Amino acid sequence: DTAVSQTPKYLVTQMGNDKSIKCEQNLGHDTMYWYKQDSKKFLKIMFSYNNKELIINETVPNRFSPKSPDKAHLNLHINSLELGDSAVYFCASSQTSGSIQETQYFGPGTRLLVL
Amino acid sequence: GQNIDQPTEMTATEGAIVQINCTYQTSGFNGLFWYQQHAGEAPTFLSYNVLDGLEEKGRFSSFLSRSKGYSYLLLKELQMKDSASYLCAVSDNYGQNFVFGPGTRLSVLP
Numbered sequence: 001d002t003a004v005s006q007t008p009k010y011l012v013t014q015m016g017n018d019k020s021i022k023c024e025q026n027l028g029h030d031t032m033y034w035y036k037q038d039s040k041k042f043l044k045i046m047f048s049y050n051n052k053e054l055i056i057n058e059t060v061p062n063r064f065s066p067k068s069p070d071k072a073h074l075n076l077h078i079n080s081l082e083l084g085d086s087a088v089y090f091c092a093s094s095q096t097s098g099s100i101q102e103t104q105y106f107g108p109g110t111r112l113l114v115l
Numbered sequence: 116g117q118n119i120d121q122p123t124e125m126t127a128t129e130g131a132i133v134q135i136n137c138t139y140q141t142s143g144f145n146g147l148f149w150y151q152q153h154a155g156e157a158p159t160f161l162s163y164n165v166l167d168g169l170e171e172k173g174r175f176s177s178f179l180s181r182s183k184g185y186s187y188l189l190l191k192e193l194q195m196k197d198s199a200s201y202l203c204a205v206s207d208n209y210g211q212n213f214v215f216g217p218g219t220r221l222s223v224l225p
Contacts, residue, residue, distance in 0.1 A: 033213065041200060043158070043215040056212060090157055103148060104213065106157035 003027050006091050006107035013081060014115055021076045021110045023091030031055075032074035033104065034066060035090040043090070049074050050096065081114045088112070117141050119216035121203050126222045127193055135188045135219045137203030143212075149177050149188045150202040152218070158202055161188070190221075198223045 004025045013019055025032060033056075034046040047066040048056040054066065063079045078085060091107040118140045127133040139147070146165040150158035164170055164179035164186060176189040190197055203216040 035215075040217075041152075042217055043202065045213055045215075048213075103160045103163055105160070108157050 004091055004093055004105050004107040006089075006110050008110060009108060010111050010113075012113045012115065015081055015083060017081050018077070018079045019081060019112075020078070021089055021091075021112075023074050023076070023107055025072055025091075025093040025105070025107075027093055027095075027105060029093040029095045029105075030071060031094050031096055032068070033092040033094075034074065034076050035092065035106075037088045037090060037109075039087070047074075047076075083114050086112055086114045117205075117207065117212070117214045119203055119205060119214055121201075121216045121219045123217065124220045124222070126224060129193055129195060129223055129225050131193050132189065132191050133193060133221065135190070135201050135203075135221065137186045137188070137216055139184050139186070139203070139205050139214075139216070141205050141207040141214060143207040144181060145206040147177075147179055147186050148204045148206070149175075149186075150204060150215075152200045152202060154199070161201075193223050195223050195225065197221065 007022045031050045033048040035043050036046055037043045046060050049068045065077045067075045088109045088111050090109045092104040094104040095102045120138045148163050149161040151161050152158040162170055162177040164177050167179055169178045174191045179186045200218040200220045202218045206213050
């Protein structure tokens with residue numbers, strides 16, 4: 001059984017288009033995240049959702065919008081794609097128990113290439 | 116501010132022991148994680164430290180000193196399959212901010 005799944009795995013699109021990446025976790029976790037990993041392999045957090053509330057929003061352009069229909073899903077919608085958006089996007093989930101941040105489990109990644 | 120530092124690259128020989136260091140400065144501390152990431156794959160969890168000391172898990176051990184803002188990952192009996200990037204990450208406030216270091220690319224040579 002796949003714990004954290006993402007679709008699509010590969011996404012090639014033209015500049016200016018709007019696209020979405022879907023993420024689902026079946027671990028029963030209460031927090032989900034989106035990360036961007038650029039060509040230098042630096043993993044940077046973009047968003048996290050805890051119980052359907054956005055609790056982190058780093059300095060990410062507002063062209064990026066996370067949408068969480070329920071606790072098991074956190075989708076990423078990107079408007080007006082730019083060349084610099086080309087990267088690997090990872091979804092992750094974790095359970096927060098009191099003051100303890102439990103480990104994050106990552107999806108397989110979505111490789112986005114903007115032409 | 117948030118700052119996590121690791122060496123960029125390391126090389127070691129099959130069968131040897133290697134230590135990968137991580138120093139951090141964060142606004143809070145709620146645990147330090149080590150992840151392994153093979154090229155083209157997702158990061159996978161290796162270890163977690165929240166208290167000072169050594170955590171051992173088979174060939175992998177991780178050490179934490181909160182007063183020094185320092186951790187290391189120790190890999191013993193290196194195998195070729197251990198060639199990967201190793202990412203240090205800090206959870207700084209009830210899991211509301213999870214910061215990754217730049218990663219250390221380890222190459223294991225025969």
